[in-house]
Amino acid sequence: MTSQPLFSPRLFRASAALSMLLLAGCAVGPDFVKPDDRLANARLSSGTDNASLHELLAVNVPVQWWTLFNDPILTDLQDRAQVDNLGLKIASERIEQSRAQLGIASSQLHPSVGASASYSRNALSEHGRFAALGAPTNANDFWQLGFDASWEIDLWGRARRAREGAAAAFEATVYDREAAQVALSAEVARVYLQLRGTQAQLDITRQNQSVAERTLELTESREGNGVATRFEVSSSRAQVATIKAMIPELIQRRNTLMNALALLLGEEPRALDTQLLETMPLPSLPTRVPVGVPSELAHRRPDIQRAEAQLHAATAAIGVAKADFYPRVGLRGRVGVEAFEADELDSWDSRFFSVGPTVYLPIFQGGRLKQRLALNEARQKTAALSYRQTVLKAWHEVDNALDAWASQHNIHGNLFVSYEESKQALHAAERRYQEGAADYLRVLSAQRNVLASESRLNTSATNATLVLVNLYKSLGGGWSPDAFDTALQASVDSQPAVAVSSVVSPLKVAQ
Known part of the structure; x- marks a missing residue:
């Protein structure tokens, strides 16, 4: 045979x-074309004439922008948060899910x-x-x-469009994690600076309490000598009670902020008390602030990159829907x-x-294919509008942050002058008291004015540092776009060229 x-x-x-x-x-189906973000025409200005804006530098935004505060504790907290934050870990797992979806879509080509x-x-x-x-x-x-x-x-590109959309969705998921990283770095800095500002305010309040208690003692002594009235004594006691009532509130706020930092680092409550309970001065503002150029804003902000990737995925889905009309x-x-x-x-x-x-x-589908195409086209329009909204929101956030930066510079400068003048007034009152030309109540009053000026200056300094945090958050600081884009492209290109599935069915026995 x-x-x-x-x-x-x-x-x-x-x-x-x-x-x-x-x-x-x-x-x-339509090929994806990168949308025009119109950020090339944007200007980094505060909208007000302010001499301090010459400190803004049109150089690359530093990846670790928090190092500008020159605070080693803040740097340590940032490093730990990037590793241990549970939100970032969840976002990383979503990336792995999206990577698997990309592998599934790529297998249709083979x-x-x-x-x-x-x-x-x-x-x-x-x-x-x-x-x-x-x-x-x-x-x-x-x-x-x-x-x-x-x-x-893949005659009509159905599988290719599906893989293109899956790759874009994978990019969107990765950019989503980077957006979370930017938000995390800003939140860690914001809570830490608020903590230092609260601790400084707590110290100032305790100093105010000491001054108020000395004032009360002196007022009671003057009342015993028939110089002061009952009204003055009651007013002094009310002042002491009011200041005392502020201390527990500040302590509670301090403890809440320390717990908030512990949560951002994935730690248990009170885990950071040993490291943060000691009062440290508020980090000083940097004298020169790199802000980059407006045309790079779309590249630096991961939320804009994410919106662009989502638009890309929605565009590819139209090609998949159109390919369903043709023979397979x-x-x-x-x-x-x-x-x-x-x-x-x-x-x-x-x-x-x-x-x-x-x-x-496909001969008769009851209008299902037409409606699916219409659905994907509507989704693409929504994604395009969402992209425009994201870009416009970013533009507004940067403009508002720059305006707030200029405003805080003015406020802080004037409050610093007020604080210095209050100290000069205190020195003058102390000299007059030493010379016998004034009583000690005037000295205590001048001390209260100094502490009140110092409190306002501390609040202004805290707000100024928070404005700088918001500025870098709006600029997309906290990650490296150039190094990330290279790694992302390598990750997408690393999908296997051949996807072969081997399915072995168990032996079936039928008697």
Whole structure:
């Protein structure tokens, strides 16, 4: 008996030629075009004439912008938050999910191969119609081993558009994590600076309490000597009680801020008390502030990059929906052996095979394909509007932050003058008291004025540092776009060129 090849060479060559022809097909649907963000026309200005704005430098925004405060504790907290924050870990897991979705979409471009094996034992009924026709009713075994292969040829670019959309969705997920990283770095700095400002305010309040208590003692002594009135004594006591009532509130705020930092670092409550409970001065403002140029804002802010990637994914989905209107062409093949006896499976005569093209043509879908296309087109328009809104919001945030920076410079400068003048007044009152030209109450009053000026100056300094934090958050500081883009592209390109699935079915036994 002459053996025959499993595949006909002529059929194989025809299938290969058909595959090359179909692979040359174009992808339907719109190609993604990077939208115009119009940020090239933006200007970094506060809208007010302020000499302090010459300190703004049009150089790259530093990745670790918090180092401008020159505070090692803040730097340590930032480093720990980038590693231990639970929100960032959740965002990282979402990236892995999106990466898996990209792998699934990429697998549609390649053939799939599966292996199967089956065994069954069958017998016909002795009283059945087949037995009446003379068919044997003895039980027999049936063995089958084989491989199945299928490949849907991407003639209209359906699989390519699906992979393009999955890659864009993967980018959006990664940018989402970077946006969370920017927000986290700003939040850690904001809470830390508020903590230092609260601790400074607590010290000032305690000094005020000491001054108020000395004033009360002196007023009570003057009342005993018939110089002061009962009204003055009651007013002094009320002042002491009012200041005392402020201290527990400040302590509660301090403890809440320390716990907030512990939460951002993924720590238990009170875990940072040992490190942060000691009062430290508020970090000083940097004298020169790098802010970059407006045209780079879209590249620096990950939320803008995320919105662009979401628009890209929505555009690719239109191509997938349009490709569903066209026929699907594929190749399917099967090869294996089958026999009634297991020892006959290695015989050449037990072979079987089938190979050939498959075509699926949608004829009537009840309007489902049209509505799916309309849905994806509407989603793309929504994504485009969302992108424009994100860019405009970023522009406004930067403008508002710059305006607040200029305003805080003015406020802080004037309050510093007020604080210095109050100290001069205190020195003058102390000299007059030493010379016998004034009583000690005037000295205490001058001390209260100094402490009140110092309190306002501390509040202004805290607000100024917080404004700088908001400025860098609006500028997208806290991550490195250049290094990240290279790593992101490498991650997308690292998808496997061939995706083969091997599915082995368990032996089936039917008696």
